[in-house]
Amino acid sequence: MIDFDVRPSSNPVSEVDRRAILAAPVFGKVFTDHMITLRWDAEQGWHDGRLEAFHDIALPPSASVFHYGQEIFEGMKAYRQRGGSIALFRPERNAARFNASARRLAMPELPVETFVRAVELLVQQERHWVPGGDGTSLYLRPFMIATEPTLGFTLPSRSYLFGVIACPASAYFSTRTGPPALTVWLSEEYARAAPGGTGAAKAGGNYAAAFLAQREAVEQGCDQVVWLDAVEHSWVEEMGGMNLCFVQQSTDGGSPTLMTPELTGTLLPGVTRDSLLQLAGRLGLGRSEGRINVEQWRKQCEAGVITEVFACGTAAVIAPVGHVRGANDEWTIGDGRPGPVTLRLRDELLGIQYGRIPDDLGWTRIVC
Numbered sequence: 001m002i003d004f005d006v007r008p009s010s011n012p013v014s015e016v017d018r019r020a021i022l023a024a025p026v027f028g029k030v031f032t033d034h035m036i037t038l039r040w041d042a043e044q045g046w047h048d049g050r051l052e053a054f055h056d057i058a059l060p061p062s063a064s065v066f067h068y069g070q071e072i073f074e075g076m077k078a079y080r081q082r083g084g085s086i087a088l089f090r091p092e093r094n095a096a097r098f099n100a101s102a103r104r105l106a107m108p109e110l111p112v113e114t115f116v117r118a119v120e121l122l123v124q125q126e127r128h129w130v131p132g133g134d135g136t137s138l139y140l141r142p143f144m145i146a147t148e149p150t151l152g153f154t155l156p157s158r159s160y161l162f163g164v165i166a167c168p169a170s171a172y173f174s175t176r177t178g179p180p181a182l183t184v185w186l187s188e189e190y191a192r193a194a195p196g197g198t199g200a201a202k203a204g205g206n207y208a209a210a211f212l213a214q215r216e217a218v219e220q221g222c223d224q225v226v227w228l229d230a231v232e233h234s235w236v237e238e239m240g241g242m243n244l245c246f247v248q249q250s251t252d253g254g255s256p257t258l259m260t261p262e263l264t265g266t267l268l269p270g271v272t273r274d275s276l277l278q279l280a281g282r283l284g285l286g287r288s289e290g291r292i293n294v295e296q297w298r299k300q301c302e303a304g305v306i307t308e309v310f311a312c313g314t315a316a317v318i319a320p321v322g323h324v325r326g327a328n329d330e331w332t333i334g335d336g337r338p339g340p341v342t343l344r345l346r347d348e349l350l351g352i353q354y355g356r357i358p359d360d361l362g363w364t365r366i367v368c
Contacts, residue, residue, distance in 0.1 A: 009053035025168035036164035064157040070146035081355030101201035106156040181322025185217035191230035199266035239311040247308035257286030308339030
């Protein structure tokens with residue numbers, strides 16, 4: 001196990017200011033007093049682990065991350081549960097995905113126990129930064145960047161910085177009455193990922209390449225972009241940076257089925273996605289991982305087969321989709337509002353995360 005030298009900040013945010021921030025947390029805007037850093041190089045491996053004051057990172061202009069995009073990250077949360085304890089949700093899954101991203105970008109893997117320890121240590125230090133309001137949490141951003149100060153594009157960097165930062169947050173899409181139904185834009189010109197690419201990695205370059213299509217979606221009066229496959233531009237893959245799920249009604253009067261696009265290497269294997277598939281089975285719903293194209297999506301909505309659609313991810317949890325818009329078509333899903341299956345799955349997942357429902361699946365990890 002790698003040790004972390006704990007160096008508390010000499011100038012933390014005052015309790016009064018912190019309480020004001022926690023009263024109305026905004027996603028990704030204000031960060032806590034501390035951060036985790038850990039370094040790797042080809043000679044020493046992982047070393048110099050620290051919990052220290054949140055600070056700017058100094059890098060030479062020639063650092064590999066600036067020129068070749070060797071960068072990966074994760075998104076996870078700490079929840080203040082009923083009774084006051086603070087818990088992480090399936091952190092080992094985030095650690096495993098972090099390492100899968102590292103392998104794809106030729107970066108060093110971090111032992112799972114070290115990843116989890118780093119996150120736990122920061123949460124324990126920042127326990128007073130974890131908000132207690134409904135739908136709020138401490139958002140955690142583990143990341144790794146290439147730091148070798150050499151311009152050489154034939155080999156990966158020989159040095160890296162791993163870090164974890166945190167910010168209090170509310171749900172990414174939320175209103176006082178619950179999650180709104182979003183309007184989405186079908187991106188038929190741009191693609192998020194291609195077979196053999198980095199679509200299954202949580203890498204910064206994937207998100208940078210998405211900004212143009214997301215801007216196009218907003219210009220078309222939509223909230224988010226829906227990505228189609230890179231080959232035929234017809235098969236549905238993801239919404240923004242989240243996985244998509246479809247609720248399909250049974251033709252013989254049975255239970256609905258939760259269907260989500262299968263993991264083909266171009267989609268991010270979401271922790272929330274996997275959790276909802278498991279919860280769907282526990283709630284008596286059918287589960288399916290398959291393929292659906294735009295034409296099938298539209299026709300099944302018109303026929304009343306698809307009655308609900310939502311995206312899922314750590315930041316948004318569950319984001320219902322009510323309307324779909326493309327260059328030559330537009331349709332409504334169900335009655336355009338969040339549906340009962342969507343809301344039931346959301347309540348079940350949040351219930352476990354916030355300790356309102358017993359966690360017999362062993363997904364939550366009490367930190368303090």
